[in-house]
Amino acid sequence: xxxxxxxxxxxxxxxxxxxxxxxxxxxxxxxxxxxxxxxxxxxxxxxxxxxxxxxxxxxxxxxxxxxxxxxxxxxxxxxxxxxxxxxxxxxxxxxxxxxxxxxxxxxxxxxxxxxxxxxxxxxxxxxxxxxxxxxxxxxxxxxxxxxxxxxxxxxxxxxxxxxxxxxxxxxxxxxxxxxxxxxxxxxxxxxxxxxxxxxxxxxxxxxxxxxxxxxxxxxxxxxxxxxxxxxxxxxxxxxxxxxxxxxxxxxxxxxxxxxxxxxxxxxxxxxxxxxxxxxxxxxxxxxxxxxxxxxxxxxxxxxxxxxxxxxxxxxxxxxxxxxxxxxxxxxxxxxxxxxxxxxxxxxxxxxxxxxxxxxxxxxxxxxxxxxxxxxxxxxxxxxxxxxxxxxxxxxxxxxxxxxxxxxxxxxxxxxxxxxxxxxxxxxxxxxxxxxxx
Numbered sequence: 129x130x131x132x133x134x135x136x137x138x139x140x141x142x143x144x145x146x147x148x149x150x151x152x153x154x155x156x157x158x159x160x161x162x163x164x165x166x167x168x169x170x171x172x173x174x175x176x177x178x179x180x181x182x183x184x185x186x187x188x189x190x191x192x193x194x195x196x197x198x199x200x201x202x203x204x205x206x207x208x209x210x211x212x213x214x215x216x217x218x219x220x221x222x223x224x225x226x227x228x229x230x231x232x233x234x235x236x237x238x239x240x241x242x243x244x245x246x247x248x249x250x251x252x253x254x255x256x257x258x259x260x261x262x263x264x265x266x267x268x269x270x271x272x273x274x275x276x277x278x279x280x281x282x283x284x285x286x287x288x289x290x291x292x293x294x295x296x297x298x299x300x301x302x303x304x305x306x307x308x309x310x311x312x313x314x315x316x317x318x319x320x321x322x323x324x325x326x327x328x329x330x331x332x333x334x335x336x337x338x339x340x341x342x343x344x345x346x347x348x349x350x351x352x353x354x355x356x357x358x359x360x361x362x363x364x365x366x367x368x369x370x371x372x373x374x375x376x377x378x379x380x381x382x383x384x385x386x387x388x389x390x391x392x393x394x395x396x397x398x399x400x401x402x403x404x405x406x407x408x409x410x411x412x413x414x415x416x417x418x419x420x421x422x423x424x425x426x427x428x429x430x431x432x433x434x435x436x437x438x439x440x441x442x443x444x445x446x447x448x449x450x451x452x453x454x455x456x457x458x459x460x461x462x463x464x465x466x467x468x469x470x471x472x473x474x475x476x477x478x479x480x481x482x483x484x485x486x487x488x489x490x491x492x493x494x495x496x497x498x499x500x501x502x503x504x505x506x507x508x509x510x511x512x513x514x515x516x517x518x519x520x521x522x523x524x525x526x527x528x529x530x531x532x533x534x535x536x537x538x539x540x541x542x543x544x545x546x547x548x549x550x551x552x553x554x555x556x557x558x559x560x561x562x563x564x565x
Contacts, residue, residue, distance in 0.1 A: 145169050149165055150162060150225070150227070151180055151228075165179070169211040169221065173206050197232055200228040200230070201214070203524060204217075204525065207525065237564050239275060240283075241561055242559060242561075245264050246262045247294075247541060247555070249262060249541050250295060250542045257270065261296070262294070263295070265291045266290060267288040268284065276564075290314070290322075291314035291315075295313070296313050297313045306325050306327040307325055308323070311347050313344035313358060315343040316343075319337040319340075319356075319358050320336055320337065321334045321371060322334060334371065335395055337368050341362045342410075344359075346454075355369055357422045359411025361410040363405070364411070365404040365407075365414065367404075367436050368401060409427035410427045417456050417463070421436065424454070425453065426451055427452075429446055430444055430447070431465065450468040451468075452497045453466040453497055453498050453499055455499045455509065460523065461478065464509055466496030466497055466498060466499045470495060471489065472496055473485050473487070474488075490526070494539070497539075498540065498542045498543045500543050500546075502548065503546060503548060505548070508523075508545075510545050512542060513539070514540070515539070518532075518535075518563075519531070519532055520551065536555040538555055
């Protein structure tokens, strides 16, 4: 058998030549001795899978079932021939080429479709709960356990008549049961802080945040859950205190039950602690990128990093199209933006030299209003487009997504991957789709 392989390899070498490859992996269960081997330069991922599978079986159980593998060559996933990847990267065919291999991410599977009465404009999940916001001014709470069992209708826990105009964004503050809290923002110019008791299914409007003069488009909570930032169609960034339920409980200590009930019916009116001006058009995305540091993406073609404590812009980057959304990864230390020219761009805010755009991802055919990093996988993210597609990406594969997720019959308005087990989306077809990863 070994002689036959050697003869076959000799023929391939004559046809296309070979390169010395050292296969490496960070996944110990698939590790093989780190010796180098001659590989045909026209090998594709399927051929490399055969080679590495043979090596693994030599050092472990020959009958072992092995997964399909992906290969990273010169910083990118191999999607065609090895020769083409080396040529594109400018890598010489001489010397030893290090090729990292890893288990291929399986395709997400459709799990559920959650029906709403209007467009689903925003979604965010926790380990146990899913929060959705709609154009009919309502919020909806769902049980993730119910979604996992494919029981969307039975998974629905609560409908909240939350705003006087369409909901634009939501985010969780506290996710520990039974007393959870979250924020919603709306075209009605407000952000509202809610407290929900999951055991009794009772919800309370804790704070109404007034200060914006137009639609509040986006919201993000800082790592310590003490402050949140909002971006608006009025071009302003505002910073607020969360005023979480623990503070509210302390305020209520010593009051009798009747006073507590009366006070609970009257939400606190909040004003921002900081207002930051500078953008000339709507802020489409906001993210906390460090302690006291907020980054915004705007329709005015700019990204700005703000000092939220003392005010003012720390750095900024200017693009050539409107930015609709923003996602920050503390794992990858990079920003993703969805843009009006249908592309997704990756920025490294730490890099002050060279091109500010580190990578561009092109597959959507229309606007990209939502992107979201994975919370657990450093290189993975999802995007949603007006072309009705959800796409799952690896940053090492900028030319094509790993998977296209279909199901929406109209434009995708929001995507979320906060729960590593599920990709969730919201669309103009009045549904939220759930995919198991």
